[in-house]
Amino acid sequence: xxxxxxxADRADLRIGTAVDMAALAEDRTYRRTVGREFxxxxxxxxxxxxxxxxxxxxxxxxxxxxxxxxARAHGQVVRGHTLVWHSQLPGWLTAGVADGSIGPAExxxxxxxxxxxxxxxxxGRIQQxxxxxxxxxxxxSLRNSLWLRELGPSYxxxxxxxxxxxxxxxxxxxxxYNVEGVNPKSTAYYELAKRLRAEGVPVHGFGAQGHLAxxxxxxxxxxxxxxxxxxxxxxxxxxxxxxRMILPTDSDKLATQASYFRRLLDACLGARSxxxxxxxxxxxxxxxxxxxxxxxxxxxxxxEEYGRKAAYGAxxxxxxxx
Ligand code: G3I
Numbered sequence: 001x002x003x004x005x006x007x008a009d010r011a012d013l014r015i016g017t018a019v020d021m022a023a024l025a026e027d028r029t030y031r032r033t034v035g036r037e038f039x040x041x042x043x044x045x046x047x048x049x050x051x052x053x054x055x056x057x058x059x060x061x062x063x064x065x066x067x068x069x070x071a072r073a074h075g076q077v078v079r080g081h082t083l084v085w086h087s088q089l090p091g092w093l094t095a096g097v098a099d100g101s102i103g104p105a106e107x108x109x110x111x112x113x114x115x116x117x118x119x120x121x122x123x124g125r126i127q128q129x130x131x132x133x134x135x136x137x138x139x140x141s142l143r144n145s146l147w148l149r150e151l152g153p154s155y156x157x158x159x160x161x162x163x164x165x166x167x168x169x170x171x172x173x174x175x176x177y178n179v180e181g182v183n184p185k186s187t188a189y190y191e192l193a194k195r196l197r198a199e200g201v202p203v204h205g206f207g208a209q210g211h212l213a214x215x216x217x218x219x220x221x222x223x224x225x226x227x228x229x230x231x232x233x234x235x236x237x238x239x240x241x242x243x244r245m246i247l248p249t250d251s252d253k254l255a256t257q258a259s260y261f262r263r264l265l266d267a268c269l270g271a272r273s274x275x276x277x278x279x280x281x282x283x284x285x286x287x288x289x290x291x292x293x294x295x296x297x298x299x300x301x302x303x304e305e306y307g308r309k310a311a312y313g314a315x316x317x318x319x320x321x322x
Contacts, residue, residue: 002316002320003036003037004037004038004312004315004316004319005036005037005038005039007316007319007320007322008039008277008319009039010319011269011319011322012275013268013269013274013275013276013277013319013322014039014040014077014275014276014277014278015037015038015039015040015277015278015315015319016038016039016040016041016042016076016079016276016277016278016279017034017037017038017040017041017042017278017279017280017281017282018041018042018043018044018081018240018278018279018280018281019034019041019042019043019044019067020044020045020281020286021043021044021045021046021063021066021067023285023286024066024067024070027285029306030283030285030286033282033283033302033306034070034074034282035074035076037282038076038282039075039076039077040076040077040078040079040127040276040278041067041070041071041076041077041078041079042078042079042080042081042239042240042278043063043064043067043078043080043081044280044281044288045088046063046064046067047064047067047080047081047082047118048081048082048085048088049083049085049088049089049090049093049114050088050089050090050091051063051064051088052064052118053090053114054090055090055092056090056092056093056096059117061121064122068122068125068126072125077127078122078125078126078127079126079127079128079129079130079237079239079276079278080118080119080122080126080128080129080130080170081129081130081133081175081239082129082130082131082132082133082175083114083115083118083119083129083130083131083132083133083159083163084111084115084131084132084133084135084147084155084156084159085132085133085134086134086143086145086146086147087134089146093110094146097146097150104150104151107150107151108151108155108158111147111151111155111158111159111162112158112162115131115159115162115163115166116162116165116166119162119163119166119167119170120166120167122167123166123167123170124167124169126167126170127170127171128170128171128172128173128205128207128235128237128276129163129167129170129171129172129173130173130174130175130207130239131159131160131163131172131173131174131203132156132159132160132174132175133175133176134175134176134177135147135148135156135174135176136176136185136188136189137185138178138183138184138185139184139185140184140185140187140188141188156192156196157196157199157201160172160196160201160202160203161201161202163202164202171204171205171235172202172203172204172205173203173204173205173206173207173235173237173239174189174192174193174203174205174206174207175206175207175209175239176189176207176208176209177208177209177210177211177240178211178219179206179208179209179225180208180210180212180219180222180225180238180264180267181219181220181221181222181224181225182220182221182224182225182228183219183220186208186225189206189229190228190229190232193206193229193232193234194232197232197233197234203234204234204235205234205235205236205237206229206234206235206236206237207236207237207238207239208225208226208236208237208238208239209238209239209240209241209280210238210239210240210241210242210264210280211240211241211242211244211280212241212242212243212244212260212264213243213244213245213293213296214243214244214245214253214256214257214260215245215246218259218260218263222263222264222267223267223270223271226267226268226271226273226274227271229273230271230272230273234273235273235274235275235276236268236271236273236274237268237274237275237276237277237278238264238265238268238274238276238277238278239276239278240278240279240280241261241264241277241278241279241280242279242280242281242287242289242299242300243257243260243261243299243311244289244293244296244297244298244299245257245296245297245298245299246295246296247295247296247297247298249298251310253298254298254309254310254311255310257298257299257309257310257311258309258310258311258313258314259314261301261311261314261315261318262314262315262317262318264277265277265314265315265318265319265322266318266322269318269319269322279300279301280299280300281299281300282300282301282302283300283302283303283304283306284297284298284299284300284302284303284304285304285305285306287299287300301315
């Protein structure tokens with residue numbers, strides 16, 4: 001039957017997945033499924049700073065280049081992930097800041113160079129960039145990251161300006177988790193986006209990651225949340241959707257999971273601004289969840305043997321109807 005990407009095409013939506021480059025290299029079924037089911041890809045890890053600049057001034061673009069080339073060969077767009085984050089920073093950078101050998105002025109130059117170099121390298125080949133990732137706390141205050149401590153809050157607008165200068169056509173996104181519905185954290189993003197756009201800062205999109213867990217319930221006011229960013233003239237996207245559960249699985253849990261995937265997809269299909277829906281992995285064979293949340297998992301639409309779970313069917317039906 002038709003694949004997710006065939007239905008998504010008709011619904012005028014990009015359906016994406018995070019790609020684990022080790023799995024892409026060594027697992028034929030994985031590789032075939034990425035090409036068959038998705039028309040958008042995001043590097044799960046290989047475009048992050050620690051991957052692309054493991055030693056200061058020494059870049060390793062191999063895996064990121066491979067993904068961009070693979071995407072092009074399969075008619076897929078690429079979401080770039082991610083330029084500024086507090087996590088997965090290179091050791092030389094965190095150590096240099098910690099021991100005082102890299103001060104704020106130098107750090108700002110290093111950040112500017114990182115953004116410029118990476119965005120320019122893939123200019124014209126990345127449709128959307130997650131420029132800043134996870135900059136707010138749950139209560140809506142700015143996260144106390146290395147970036148905030150060293151550079152102050154203006155690092156956010158600087159990052160967008162630098163990325164825009166490096167690739168004026170790429171759509172530049174804010175991105176975070178627990179911001180699917182209306183809550184203090186998503187409201188902080190809304191207020192930030194509103195202010196930055198009023199000041200002419202090139203912020204084009206709002207990405208809700210969509211890492212849900214069935215035991216916490218479905219977020220409230222998802223449609224309203226997308227609508228308020230749309231009213232600012234922004235794009236929206238679900239960028240990292242998965243729905244974990246406490247193991248073992250049973251058919252009730254899998255049905256709830258399927259309904260959560262479907263409800264996020266429907267929210268996206270219902271918003272003109274939402275043109276991209278990405279899952280953070282499509283098979284339970286490769287998923288970050290069990291390694292981080294002990295006793296939880298089964299968070300993706302396919303099981304460890306690539307069997308289609310209820311969630312896969314729910315996505316396909318949603319796309320077919322959308
Ligand atoms: O690089 C080493 C490698 O050399 C070693 O062989 C391997 C052995 O475990 O570990 C490798 O590093 C791991 C890396 O993934 C690459 O596989 C790290 O330990 C591991 O912590 C890292 O996890 C990633 C996580 O981000 C880090 O924060 C996950 O794969 C990735 O799915 C996850 O993705 C994030 C998004 O970027 C942002 N939003 C949340 C999402 C889930 O946490």
